[in-house]
Amino acid sequence: MSATLPNLDLLSRWLDAQLYRTDYRPVPLTESVKVGSVLYDRSMKRIREIRPSKTIKGDDDQVVPLCLETVTAGHSVLIFCPTKKWCELLAETIAREFYTIFCEYSKKLKNSEGGAALEPPVVRLNWDAVRDVVAQLKHLPVSLDPVLGKTVQYGVAFHHAGLTFDERDIVEGAFRQGVVKVLVATSTLSSGVNLPARRVIIRSPIFRGKLIEVLAYQQMVGRAGRKGVDTQGESILVCKQSEKSKAVSLLTAALKPVQSCLVVREGATLSSNMKRAIMEVIVSGVASSASEVQSYAACTMLAASLGEELSAGTSDVISNCIQFLVDNEFIRVQMVNESTLYVPSQLGTAVLASALAPDEALAVFAQLQRARKCFVLSCELHVIYQVTPIYMLDAWAELDWFHYMSLWEQMPVDMKKVAELVGVEEGFLARAISGRVSARCAKQARLLTVHKRFYTALVLNDLVNEMPLSDAARKYKTTRGVLQSLQQSSATFAGMVTVFCNRLGWHNMELLLNDFQSRLTFGVQRELCDLVRLSLLNGQRARILYDAGYQTVAAVAGAASSHVENLLRNAAPFVSKKVADGETEFEVAERNRTRCIWLTGRKGLTEREAAALVVMEARQLIEQHVDLLGVRRRPADDVPACPPGGAASIGHAQVTRAAESSIYINWLYTKPSRRSADTAIKRGESVGSGATAVLPCGPVTGPGVEPVCAANPSDALPREQQQPETVSHSHSASTNSIQNQQTETVSHSNNCLSL
Numbered sequence: 001m002s003a004t005l006p007n008l009d010l011l012s013r014w015l016d017a018q019l020y021r022t023d024y025r026p027v028p029l030t031e032s033v034k035v036g037s038v039l040y041d042r043s044m045k046r047i048r049e050i051r052p053s054k055t056i057k058g059d060d061d062q063v064v065p066l067c068l069e070t071v072t073a074g075h076s077v078l079i080f081c082p083t084k085k086w087c088e089l090l091a092e093t094i095a096r097e098f099y100t101i102f103c104e105y106s107k108k109l110k111n112s113e114g115g116a117a118l119e120p121p122v123v124r125l126n127w128d129a130v131r132d133v134v135a136q137l138k139h140l141p142v143s144l145d146p147v148l149g150k151t152v153q154y155g156v157a158f159h160h161a162g163l164t165f166d167e168r169d170i171v172e173g174a175f176r177q178g179v180v181k182v183l184v185a186t187s188t189l190s191s192g193v194n195l196p197a198r199r200v201i202i203r204s205p206i207f208r209g210k211l212i213e214v215l216a217y218q219q220m221v222g223r224a225g226r227k228g229v230d231t232q233g234e235s236i237l238v239c240k241q242s243e244k245s246k247a248v249s250l251l252t253a254a255l256k257p258v259q260s261c262l263v264v265r266e267g268a269t270l271s272s273n274m275k276r277a278i279m280e281v282i283v284s285g286v287a288s289s290a291s292e293v294q295s296y297a298a299c300t301m302l303a304a305s306l307g308e309e310l311s312a313g314t315s316d317v318i319s320n321c322i323q324f325l326v327d328n329e330f331i332r333v334q335m336v337n338e339s340t341l342y343v344p345s346q347l348g349t350a351v352l353a354s355a356l357a358p359d360e361a362l363a364v365f366a367q368l369q370r371a372r373k374c375f376v377l378s379c380e381l382h383v384i385y386q387v388t389p390i391y392m393l394d395a396w397a398e399l400d401w402f403h404y405m406s407l408w409e410q411m412p413v414d415m416k417k418v419a420e421l422v423g424v425e426e427g428f429l430a431r432a433i434s435g436r437v438s439a440r441c442a443k444q445a446r447l448l449t450v451h452k453r454f455y456t457a458l459v460l461n462d463l464v465n466e467m468p469l470s471d472a473a474r475k476y477k478t479t480r481g482v483l484q485s486l487q488q489s490s491a492t493f494a495g496m497v498t499v500f501c502n503r504l505g506w507h508n509m510e511l512l513l514n515d516f517q518s519r520l521t522f523g524v525q526r527e528l529c530d531l532v533r534l535s536l537l538n539g540q541r542a543r544i545l546y547d548a549g550y551q552t553v554a555a556v557a558g559a560a561s562s563h564v565e566n567l568l569r570n571a572a573p574f575v576s577k578k579v580a581d582g583e584t585e586f587e588v589a590e591r592n593r594t595r596c597i598w599l600t601g602r603k604g605l606t607e608r609e610a611a612a613l614v615v616m617e618a619r620q621l622i623e624q625h626v627d628l629l630g631v632r633r634r635p636a637d638d639v640p641a642c643p644p645g646g647a648a649s650i651g652h653a654q655v656t657r658a659a660e661s662s663i664y665i666n667w668l669y670t671k672p673s674r675r676s677a678d679t680a681i682k683r684g685e686s687v688g689s690g691a692t693a694v695l696p697c698g699p700v701t702g703p704g705v706e707p708v709c710a711a712n713p714s715d716a717l718p719r720e721q722q723q724p725e726t727v728s729h730s731h732s733a734s735t736n737s738i739q740n741q742q743t744e745t746v747s748h749s750n751n752c753l754s755l
Helices: 008-015 063-072 084-111 127-138 146-154 165-176 214-221 241-252 272-283 290-297 301-327 346-354 358-373 381-386 401-410 413-422 426-433 442-464 469-475 480-504 507-513 516-522 539-547 553-557 561-571 585-592 607-628 657-668 674-683
Strands: 029-035 038-041 046-049 077-080 156-159 182-185 199-202 233-239 331-336 339-344 727-730 744-748
Touching: 008 301, 029 241, 063 077, 063 084, 063 199, 084 146, 084 156, 084 182, 127 146, 127 165, 146 156, 146 165, 156 165, 165 480, 199 214, 214 233, 233 241, 272 290, 272 301, 272 331, 272 339, 272 346, 272 358, 290 301, 290 339, 301 331, 339 346, 346 358, 346 480, 358 381, 358 413, 358 480, 358 507, 381 413, 381 442, 381 507, 401 426, 401 442, 413 442, 426 442, 442 469, 442 480, 442 516, 469 480, 480 507, 480 516, 539 561, 553 607, 561 607
Parallel strands: 029 233, 077 182, 077 199, 156 182, 199 233, 727 744
Antiparallel strands: 029 038, 038 046, 331 339
């Protein structure tokens, strides 16, 4: 169901569905055009003239009066601007006018004789809700955008890719709830995010140097007057006198028909989407012969759109695609009973499992092959380069090459070695500074891609080593929002490349890449990967707990919430509870009620509430692991209280989460005396009535926890001398012995667990 699909008959024919059309819109929408100071309707009939009561600096097109008309009536306004800078400037202008209105009202209130009743200001805000939004923004892990911090105090905000994900989520929520009355955004907000408004203003018909596409315009005006939110909607396209003809063509133009993505683009021999589609049906086992591939092609939207023309042209395209897949070893040709069958290769299976496109997979495959021959492990940059997305290089469309050269000159020797291995050349940087690099030349275009990708890897290297986002933005001369987008895309790509290596059987490479998905997502070092599984912990809070001795989820699960509360409280700037000079009792009470822990999409929390939720979530995670082990838990009412000081954390490397879970089980299901438990554990006897535990895993440590046992002599060795640990599962009810004191064995039944 859509208002922006013109060729619905093609879709209905392709899906073999019945088609229903209607022009009915539940909430009526009025489209208009503002040329100069005059407002016209869709047929260019004059409606009225905009006559502001005063001239506002920086508002030559009377956008502020249009906003005031709607906000005064108690509704919201959504404004679309071509650029991020324009969004910020317009938001500042509108916020400044709202501030003036509030100041004038305050003066009238003070000068009113005998406290005479005054009419409320034309702009009415929920000040408590506004303060909550400001507090949320101020308590984000990254510093608040200074312009957004000024405008949002007066019910005005902006939204573009330069903001962080958290800032965008908070702004969207505030606008949806009516706390923010005016939102200025770039065109990316027009699709995907449901943010309805009474009035939509499109600041210019020209975006990125050309006329807005009809589909983008329809998406923008479609935000006005959404069902269930408003009773009517209106859109205003603002343009200059010289742009009037363009505005008319935009209002009257028809939408472009939807077409299949399998169509070969102009100038290309093969469609990348067609190559991917055919590879997927063969590798997944849906089709294994030429006739089956043809049958698949006949079911596509491309076939529905071509009709009778399908057989001649498409057969050649399919044959060319299959030949491409065979030549590049994605599939193999196999003869079975004189029949030609297509079977997937290991490379094809890896590409399908990783969700990489065939062309992209070939590039990744070539780079990984080169890296396997010579890998720099003295720093993490070479590994990070392998998980840096190839398709995110548009983020550096205006790269400062002189700044790039400055970073190059300051680079350590091992990082320069990585640069040389991946193809970065100092001479290329010098040519780029002087503007002698052309993307039209294939060789230079390839080098440009390598250099931009390496620059992205430098950014990601700093982020995974916990450089604050704002510091990284300053160092690399970009916005925090762009860096977060790079982080998330790289995290996804890291997961894809890790699966790719796994299916190829390159397990050594897989081990090197394995942790980078979570590290890139949260911007943390390797040791924090376990803690950031808790949704209430970001990288900053996880680091606080880790430094205090809570190094695993199991350790947090056994922590006293009061101890976690103290850590969170001491990590925040100190705020006195006493009355400051010139402060009222109401202001003191408001300050003391301030929520210090904010999570996107949730209500603010005090340190005590946050600490209790962190510990509870950690225990729930451990209980889920216990359930996966097949251990029967006691009813919730019979579970003993957490021992004072916290539960266990295990000191040596790569102990599995199942092993950590069993430490927690030790006190969760049984709670014997420390001395008797220690004796029983060493003998391999039953501990209490709930579990049998043999712990060859070294001393149990944690803040305020004394060692339980040290049954494994190898724990006394330095970490690098310890033998690798493995976990195996058995359904035997008996306790497995420790073999060579080097293997951790988990054995479980209804009432028995051995570690």
